[in-house]
Amino acid sequence: MGCSESFDFLVLMRLRAQVEAVREGRQPDNYIALERLNTMELGRLQLALKGVENFQEFIKRHFALHLLR
Numbered sequence: 829m830g831c832s833e834s835f836d837f838l839v840l841m842r843l844r845a846q847v848e849a850v851r852e853g854r855q856p857d858n859y860i861a862l863e864r865l866n867t868m869e870l871g872r873l874q875l876a877l878k879g880v881e882n883f884q885e886f887i888k889r890h891f892a893l894h895l896l897r
Contacts, residue, residue: 829872834879837872841865 829837846856848864865873888894 829875829879831879831883834876837876841873
């Protein structure tokens with residue numbers, strides 16, 4: 829899953845959780861309750877987070893950020 833797809837999926841999950849919170853009378857936040865996700869959504873979430881991790885590693889290598897520590 830690419831960066832754009834990962835971002836879109838994470839935003840979708842966040843917005844869906846916020847809509848559910850409003851419907852339930854709770855204050856919306858950025859928390860995604862994993863127990864509310866089905867198997868396919870959990871798999872997509874793992875892929876999205878892996879895509880983010882890969883992008884972070886690319887940025888670290890590209891800009892030699894590991895040398896700053």
